[in-house]
Amino acid sequence: xxxxxxxxxxxxxxxxxxPVDWFPWGKEAxxxxxxxxxxxxxxxxxxxxxxxxxxxxxxxxxxxxxxxxNRYFVNIKVDREERPDVDAVYMDAVQAMGVHxxxxxxxxxMPDGKPFYGGTYFPKANWLKLLQAVNTGFTNSQxxxxxxxxxFTQNMLFKDSVxxxxxxxxxxxxKEDLKIIASKLASTFDDVWGGFERSPKFPMPxxxxxxxxxxxETKDEKxxxxxxxxxxxxxxxxxxxxxxxxxxxxxVDGEWFCPHFEKMMYDNGQxxxxxxxxxxxxxxxxxxxxxxxxxxxxxxxxxxxxxGFYSALDADSEGVEGKYYVWTKDEIEAILGDEAExxxxxxxxxxxxxxxxxxxxxxxxxxxxxxRFKGQIAKLNTIRNTRIRPGLDDKILCSWNALxxxxxxxxxxxxDDENFLTLAVQNAHxxxxxxxxxxxxxxxxxxxxxxxQGFLEDYATLIDAYLNLYQATFDxxxxxxxxxxxxxxxxxFWDEEDELFFFTDKNAEELIARKKEIFDNVVPSSNSIMxxxxxxxxxxxxxxxxxxxxxxxxxxxxxLLLKNVDYLTNWACLATQMVSKTPEIAIVGKEFLTFxxxxxxxxxxxxxxxxxxxxxxxxLLENRSAKEGETLVFVCYDKTCQLPVKTVEEAWEQIDx
Numbered sequence: 001x002x003x004x005x006x007x008x009x010x011x012x013x014x015x016x017x018x019p020v021d022w023f024p025w026g027k028e029a030x031x032x033x034x035x036x037x038x039x040x041x042x043x044x045x046x047x048x049x050x051x052x053x054x055x056x057x058x059x060x061x062x063x064x065x066x067x068x069x070n071r072y073f074v075n076i077k078v079d080r081e082e083r084p085d086v087d088a089v090y091m092d093a094v095q096a097m098g099v100h101x102x103x104x105x106x107x108x109x110m111p112d113g114k115p116f117y118g119g120t121y122f123p124k125a126n127w128l129k130l131l132q133a134v135n136t137g138f139t140n141s142q143x144x145x146x147x148x149x150x151x152f153t154q155n156m157l158f159k160d161s162v163x164x165x166x167x168x169x170x171x172x173x174x175k176e177d178l179k180i181i182a183s184k185l186a187s188t189f190d191d192v193w194g195g196f197e198r199s200p201k202f203p204m205p206x207x208x209x210x211x212x213x214x215x216x217e218t219k220d221e222k223x224x225x226x227x228x229x230x231x232x233x234x235x236x237x238x239x240x241x242x243x244x245x246x247x248x249x250x251x252v253d254g255e256w257f258c259p260h261f262e263k264m265m266y267d268n269g270q271x272x273x274x275x276x277x278x279x280x281x282x283x284x285x286x287x288x289x290x291x292x293x294x295x296x297x298x299x300x301x302x303x304x305x306x307x308g309f310y311s312a313l314d315a316d317s318e319g320v321e322g323k324y325y326v327w328t329k330d331e332i333e334a335i336l337g338d339e340a341e342x343x344x345x346x347x348x349x350x351x352x353x354x355x356x357x358x359x360x361x362x363x364x365x366x367x368x369x370x371x372r373f374k375g376q377i378a379k380l381n382t383i384r385n386t387r388i389r390p391g392l393d394d395k396i397l398c399s400w401n402a403l404x405x406x407x408x409x410x411x412x413x414x415x416d417d418e419n420f421l422t423l424a425v426q427n428a429h430x431x432x433x434x435x436x437x438x439x440x441x442x443x444x445x446x447x448x449x450x451x452x453q454g455f456l457e458d459y460a461t462l463i464d465a466y467l468n469l470y471q472a473t474f475d476x477x478x479x480x481x482x483x484x485x486x487x488x489x490x491x492x493f494w495d496e497e498d499e500l501f502f503f504t505d506k507n508a509e510e511l512i513a514r515k516k517e518i519f520d521n522v523v524p525s526s527n528s529i530m531x532x533x534x535x536x537x538x539x540x541x542x543x544x545x546x547x548x549x550x551x552x553x554x555x556x557x558x559x560l561l562l563k564n565v566d567y568l569t570n571w572a573c574l575a576t577q578m579v580s581k582t583p584e585i586a587i588v589g590k591e592f593l594t595f596x597x598x599x600x601x602x603x604x605x606x607x608x609x610x611x612x613x614x615x616x617x618x619x620l621l622e623n624r625s626a627k628e629g630e631t632l633v634f635v636c637y638d639k640t641c642q643l644p645v646k647t648v649e650e651a652w653e654q655i656d657x
Contacts, residue, residue, distance in 0.1 A: 008446040009079040010393045011047040015056060019066035022077045025086055033074040033111040039138045040109040041069065044078040044087050047393040048249075048262035048312040050321050051121045052104045057319075058124045065128060072135040073108075080105075081311060081397060082444050082452060085504050088515045093152045094118035108134050113512050114149035156513035161498050161556065164518070168499075169558040171551045173578040175218060177558075181565045181572050182214050182223060190254065194230030199254040203234060203247060205270035206524045210569040212277055213576040213605055224282075231278055235290050236364035241325065242347060243362065243381050244301075245293030247271050248315075257363055258355060261315040261322040261390070265302065265400040266523050268294055272407030276414040281603035286367045291411050293370065295420060298404065303423075304394070307430035308445060309401050314391035324390050326359040327380075335383055336376050343376045396445040398435045398454060401427060402461035403523070409468045413600040421472070428469055428478065431462065439488050440505065453508045456501050456517065459489045460529035467536055472600075474592060474611040476618065479540065486537060486546070489530065499552060500527050518557070524570035527553065532574045539584050539608045542619035542639065554578070577606045581637050583655050586620040587611035589631025598648040607655075 005016040007024055015022055023029035025042075033040045043060075045052035059065045069075050080087035080103065090107040093115040100120075107118035122130060137145060160166060185207065190197045195204075208227050215224040234240060237256030239248050246268050248259030272294055279287040302310045317324040329351050333340040343349070347362040354360045370377060408424035411417070434450055435442050441454030441462065463485050466478040493501040495516070503515045503526060517525045531553040538546030557571045565572055585607055587595045592611040599609065610620040624644075626632040632644040633651040642654050 004077060008444075008449065008451070009047075009082050009395060010391070011045060011049075011052075011079040011081070012077055014047060014053075015060060015077050018056070018060045019063050019070075020060050020075050021066075021070045022075050025076055025078050025083055029074050029076050030113060033109075033113075036074070037111055038072070038074050039111065039134065040076060040113065041073040042076045042078060042086070042090060042105075042107045042109060044080050044090065044105040044107070045103045046079060046081050046312070047391065048264065048314045049103050050260065050262070050315045051102075053316060053319075055104050055121050055127075059122070059127045062124065065124065065131075068128065068131045068135075072131060072138075081393075082395070084455060084457065085508070085511060085515065088503065088517070089156065089511050089513050090115055090118065092156055092513075092515065096152055096155050110146055110149045112149075114146075114153045116145045116149040116152070153512050156515070159498050160500060160516050160518060164560060166498075166500075166518075166556040167559070168552060168555045171555045171578070173558075173575045175579055177562065178214055178217060178572075178576060178579060180562055181575070182211065182218075182220070184565050185211070185569075186223065186226070189226050191226070191229075193255050194226070194233035195254075195256070197254075200250045200252045200260070201239075201254060201256060202250040202522055203239075203267060203271060204522060204569075205267075205274045206520050206570040206573065207566075208274055209277065210572045210576070212274075212281060212603070213573055216281070216603060216605065217576050217579055227278070228282060228284070231275065232284075232286065232367045235275075235286050236367055238361040238363040240290070241297070242364070242370060243325075243377050243384060245290075245295075245297035247294070258361060259322070261325055263297075263313040265309055265311050265397070266403050268298065269400065269402075269404030269407040270523070272404070273410040276407070276410045277603060277605070280414045280601075284367075285369060288415065289369050289371060291415070295408065295411060295423070299423065301392075304396065306434070307426040308396035308434065309404050309427065311393040311395050311397055311400060313389075314393070317388050317390045322355075322361070324384065324387050326355060326361055328353065328359055331383075332360075332380070335379055339376050343373055346373065394446065396434075398431060398441055398443055398445075398458040399461045399523075401431055402458070402465040405431070405465040406461070406468050409465065409472050413468075413472050416597055416600075424469060425473075428466065432481070435462075439484065440492075441485070453505050455505075456489065456493050456503045456526035456530070457523070459485050459493070460526040460533060463489075463533045463537075464529055467533065467540075470540075471609045472596070474587075474596070474609075476616070479618075482533070482537060483541060486530075486533060490549075499556065501530055519567040520570040521567060528557075528568070528570040528574070531571070535574060535577060535582075536608055539582060540610055540618070540620060550574070551578070580606060583607050584620055584636040585609050585651065586624060586634040586636065586641075587631065588621060588624050588634070589613065589626035590629065591631040595631055595633060595648055599651075604655075 001016055002022045004012040004022050078086050091101045095101050102120045107115050109115050188196045195201045211223055211227050233256050239251045239256045239259045246263045249262050249264050250260050252258045272291055275287040275290045315321050329349050349360040405427050408420050412420040434445050441458045442450035443452040443454050443458055463482045466482045470479040492505045495502055500516050503517050518527045519525055520528055531550045534546040534550035554574050561568050590613055592613055610618055612621050634641045634644050635651050635654045645651050
């Protein structure tokens with residue numbers, strides 16, 4: 001056992017019996033490198049990463065490989081999910097070297113922590129050659145390598161506003177701007193399989209969330225049809241677990257057929273939100289089924305006894321990718337008997353197998369409901385549950401829990417299912433009880449222990465989730481936590497010069513560069529989430545400082561948005577709110593929660609809600625009351641309210657005008 005045996009990260013523990021003398025990231029390893037003048041190897045991955053497992057088996061478990069690594073290097077293993085700050089710094093460096101990033105990420109550093117070479121997966125023979133070559137280079141040309149490392153580090157220190165030309169532009173967004181943004185996305189739509197004309201295909205929830213908002217604003221039927229095509233194809237594809245619910249991380253092909261089988265909490269939280277929203281706009285029964293099945297999976301497989309949500313399920317079981325999820329036709333026929341033929345036809349199961357090695361991935365020709373095969377699915381699940389399960393990454397991350405918390409609240413607001421709210425409130429309290437350390441957040445929890453200071457993603461996603469929970473329940477506890485976390489983030493993450501938020505707390509460990517996260521990816525950037533939070537909080541609390549900051553941040557992104565929106569779609573969601581004024585809806589009276597439910601029965605994302613049964617000191621509710629037995633709705637814009645009305649229908653009429 002090496003030093004990693006004392007860690008809690010499942011990924012680090014996977015390497016605890018390697019002959020490599022691994023260190024976790026920390027002072028001990030960094031000091032050793034300086035003291036012994038040795039280069040550092042930082043190897044970064046995560047527990048559900050298939051190619052991380054492959055490289056471990058091929059390289060890190062082998063004595064001859066470990067011997068070279070231990071002789072020449074100080075070796076550090078990093079769980080990218082625990083330390084996204086370390087991952088961001090060295091991923092940026094490797095991409096600056098002209099290498100396409102990915103995991104495992106293997107980066108060679110000078111003793112001072114500055115990177116000079118890196119790459120991703122290496123098979124054993126290549127890895128052995130590389131170790132020898134790096135050692136030779138370090139031994140014979142240390143000064144040149146140091147100069148190179150200084151250059152890569154300097155590149156990371158450029159202000160983002162300089163690097164990307166982020167200059168505040170007009171804060172006014174028009175429908176024409178939205179059309180420009182949407183047309184750039186539409187130019188590479190895959191009109192047959194949905195998504196975009198590329199593979200692999202990632203769900204990218206913020207893209208479709210933006211396009212739903214664009215459709216709401218412009219009534220563009222062509223775009224709506226493409227969003228529906230995409231969500232349908234994903235829901236019937238192999239990327240979705242047709243038997244157990246939940247989505248895999250991505251599809252390796254362009255048809256959403258063959259998944260990279262790991263299931264991540266961050267994907268599924270956002271996709272619960274997306275499919276709930278899409279249902280409220282379209283009423284498609286398939287979307288409701290996806291939400292319910294995914295939440296069933298969450299409760300059944302991913303929720304701790306304390307109410308936290310685990311991080312991920314591995315792609316592999318018994319050392320084979322996808323083995324838990326795939327079937328031969330013979331297996332299905334033996335289990336289902338006479339019912340097998342219709343099932344196999346619907347889920348495209350063939351005698352020779354529709355995937356590799358004669359096995360089948362379950363996927364459907366067309367958007368039929370799994371409910372139609374409920375009995376057969378139950379029988380297959382009974383057998384599947386006896387198989388050796390994929391590994392569970394049971395660490396609990398604040399930010400990923402917040403994404404699923406928001407998903408649960410979105411599902412509750414759309415489907416009015418109290419079970420969703422119960423699970424959401426349980427998780428909201430779990431986060432409050434486990435992740436708060438005074439005024440600040442922690443990032444990771446396992447075995448009763450929280451560790452690692454929170455990153456901006458933890459603050460941004462939790463503020464968003466708590467804001468959503470407030471608007472679903474009108475429990476002001478969650479609103480006050482959102483405000484407190486926002487103030488802490490502003491005091492400890494804000495960069496006055498760049499007018500954006502740093503990713504790390506000013507009190508956190510100092511790395512060679514202090515990064516910002518501005519581009520939306522599979523998870524939206526923490527800066528774009530914060531900009532949206534500031535807008536919503538600014539409206540509910542009537543805080544002009546928050547509103548001004550939100551508009552300033554968005555205006556800095558406007559030029560980029562109009563040129564290339566692919567990785568800026570959560571910013572684009574905020575832009576849709578700037579095109580039309582946002583109604584601030586205040587509900588007062590004993591039926592305040594019933595009225596809220598009625599407001600949420602239709603897709604109208606550009607609104608904020610406040611409510612109380614009696615009295616409240618919140619700005620939108622202050623000095624507003626209703627007679628006993630009566631409920632009133634006040635529709636307000638820019639601190640000006642229209643006459644109160646007694647029904648939701650009348651309020652919609654005011655909004656429509």
